[in-house]
Every structure is written in structure tokens, then in C-alpha cells.
Amino acid sequence: MNGAAFIVISVFTLAAALAAATLPNLMHAALCLVLALLGLASFFFLLGAEFVGLALVFIYIGAVAVLIVFTILLTRRDSKEHRGLNWSGVLIALAVFAGLTWAVLKTQSLSIVPPHIRALTIKQIGQALMTGYVWPLQCIGLLLTAALIGALVLVMEERR
Amino acid sequence: MTPTLQAFLIVSAALFSIGLLAALSRRHAIFILIGIEMMLAAANLNFIAFWRFAQPPHPPTGVMIAIFSIAISAAEAAVGLAMVIAVYRHYRTTNVDQYDQLKG
Numbered sequence: 415m416n417g418a419a420f421i422v423i424s425v426f427t428l429a430a431a432l433a434a435a436t437l438p439n440l441m442h443a444a445l446c447l448v449l450a451l452l453g454l455a456s457f458f459f460l461l462g463a464e465f466v467g468l469a470l471v472f473i474y475i476g477a478v479a480v481l482i483v484f485t486i487l488l489t490r491r492d493s494k495e496h497r498g499l500n501w502s503g504v505l506i507a508l509a510v511f512a513g514l515t516w517a518v519l520k521t522q523s524l525s526i527v528p529p530h531i532r533a534l535t536i537k538q539i540g541q542a543l544m545t546g547y548v549w550p551l552q553c554i555g556l557l558l559t560a561a562l563i564g565a566l567v568l569v570m571e572e573r574r
Numbered sequence: 575m576t577p578t579l580q581a582f583l584i585v586s587a588a589l590f591s592i593g594l595l596a597a598l599s600r601r602h603a604i605f606i607l608i609g610i611e612m613m614l615a616a617a618n619l620n621f622i623a624f625w626r627f628a629q630p631p632h633p634p635t636g637v638m639i640a641i642f643s644i645a646i647s648a649a650e651a652a653v654g655l656a657m658v659i660a661v662y663r664h665y666r667t668t669n670v671d672q673y674d675q676l677k678g
Contacts, residue, residue: 416576417576417577420577420581424581424585427585427589428585428588428589428592431589431592431593431612432592434592434596434608434612435592435593435595435596435600435605435608435609435612436595436596440602440604440605443605443608444604444608447608447611447612450589450612450615451615454589454615454618454619457582457585457619457622458619458622458640461582461622461623461625461626462626463622463625463626463636463637463640465637465641466618466622466637466640466641466644469641469644470615470618470644473644473645473648474611474615474644474648477648478611478647478648478651481651481652481655482604482607482608482651482655484655485604485655485658485659486604488659488662489604489658489659489662489668500598500599500600500601501599502598502599503594503595503598503599503600504595504599506594506598507591507592507594507595507598507599508591510587510590510591510594511587511588511590511591514583514584514587514590514591515584515587518580518583518584518587519580519584521580524578524579524580524583525578525579525580526578526579526627527576527578528576528579528626528627529627529628529629529630530630531626531630531632532630534634534637538634539634539637539638539641542633542634542638543638543641546633547638550638550642554642554645554646557645557646557649558645558648558649561649561650561652561653562649562652564653564656565652565653565655565656566656568653568656568657568659568660569656569659569660
């Protein structure tokens with residue numbers, strides 16, 4: 415694992431995420447969210463979980479980001495925010511970050527370097543999904559079906 | 575220099591805090607959903623980092639949980655954005671400060 419790549423990816427991801435959280439224009443914020451998720455996917459590639467990185471790109475950037483952009487276009491009337499940031503939210507977020515960082519830095523057993531592992535192949539992931547994780551997989555399928563039917567029912571026009 | 579587990583956890587904590595900032599301090603419903611998505615993604619980074627830094631041999635549990643968590647967040651985004659559209663039809667706004675009909 416490369417230290418320089420880690421620094422570049424983390425700076426890119428955090429800058430894009432901060433832009434997504436603070437830009438006043440909603441469309442720009444959604445596009446910055448796409449950039450932040452792309453950075454996150456490259457973290458997964460760096461950590462050796464290529465399948466999860468690809469799934470993140472397909473699902474988040476291919477589906478969720480398109481859904482967010484469509485929603486922005488459908489609710490276009492007030493896609494700009496006139497008020498600035500709410501400062502109590504900033505304070506709470508800073509406090510949470512300080513607390514988490516303090517806890518992580520205080521724990522000595524976390525300052526370890528990655529061990530050498532054999533690469534996780536897609537075949538192994540598929541076998542695990544079809545053997546040990548078959549019930550969670552079915553439940554996720556049911557959940558996705560229910561969520562999509564529920565989303566359709568929610569946005570269906572009411573008959574008058 | 576190889577990054578340690580602490581470095582990944584701190585980046586993930588920063589991403590989570592930025593998501594929390596977006597969810598707490600914005601007034602637009604879609605911004606709040608973007609913040610929640612970011613917090614979920616930060617949790618996924620933790621799962622993958624802990625899986626990668628565990629001593630071998632280990633089962634791919636962290637990878638599996640990350641895959642399931644991505645699927646659940648996709649379902650959450652679909653339902654959340656449908657709710658934003660449904661509420662927008664009634665109130666003609668996406669500003670969450672004006673959704674105050676249930677306020678006592």
C-alpha cells in the first residue's frame with residue numbers, strides 16, 4: 415500500500431465531500447458527491463477490495479447519483495439555498511470529529527500496518543454469497559423489491 | 575511509508591463528520607439525504623479497512639457487510655427521494671423548515 419496514493423486520495427475525497435456539504439447550488443453539490451464517492455471507491459481499490467469499489471461505482475454513481483439529479487430537476491423551484499450554514503450543526507460535527515479522532519489516536523492497537531494477504535477473488539466472494547450468506551442475500555433482495563415498490567407507491571399520482 | 579489503520583479510521587471519521595455537517599446544518603431536504611449517504615459511505619470505509627488490517631487467515635466478512643450495506647443504502651436513497659418528491663407535491667417546497675404541520 416502506497417503512502418503517497420493514500421494522501422492524494424484522502425485530500426481529494428475530503429475536499430469533494432466538503433464541497434458537497436457546503437456549496438449553495440444543489441446541482442454542484444450533487445456532482446461533488448459523485449467525486450467524493452469516486453474517491454471512496456479508489457480507497458476500496460487501495461485496500462484490495464476491488465469488487466466493493468466497482469459495486470460502489472455502479473450503484474452510487476450509476477444509480478443513486480442519477481436519482482438525486484432527477485429529484486433535483488423535478489423539485490427545481492427552489493434548488494438554491496438563501497440562508498447560510500447553521501453554526502450549531504458545524505459545532506456538533508466538529509465535536510464528533512474531535513471525539514472520534516481522540517478515540518482513534520488513543521487506541522494503541524490500531525496503529526498497525528496491513529499484513530500480507532492473498533487477494534480476494536470474485537470467485538471467493540461469489541462462493542461466500544451463495545453458501546454462508548445466502549439468507550442475508552435473499553433478505554436484501556426482498557428489501558430492495560419492497561423499497562422500490564414502496565417508492566413507486568409514494569410518488570404515484572393520487573386519483574381525484 | 576505505509577498508512578496505518580489509524581489513518582484510514584481518521585479519514586473515515588472526517589467523512590462521517592462532513593456528512594453529519596450536511597445533514598444537520600442544511601435546510602434543503604435533498605442535502606440532508608446527501609449527508610446521510612456520505613455517513614453510510616464512511617461506515618463502509620471502516621468495514622473494509624478493518625477487514626484489510628485483520629491478521630490472515632480471515633473470512634471475507636467485512637467485504638460482505640460492505641456489499642449488503644451498499645444495497646441497503648441504495649434502497650434508502652430510493653425511498654428517501656420518493657418521499658422528497660411526494661412531500662414537494664403537497665407543500666411546493668423542499669425546505670425542511672416549512673414542513674411544520676405536525677408541530678404542536
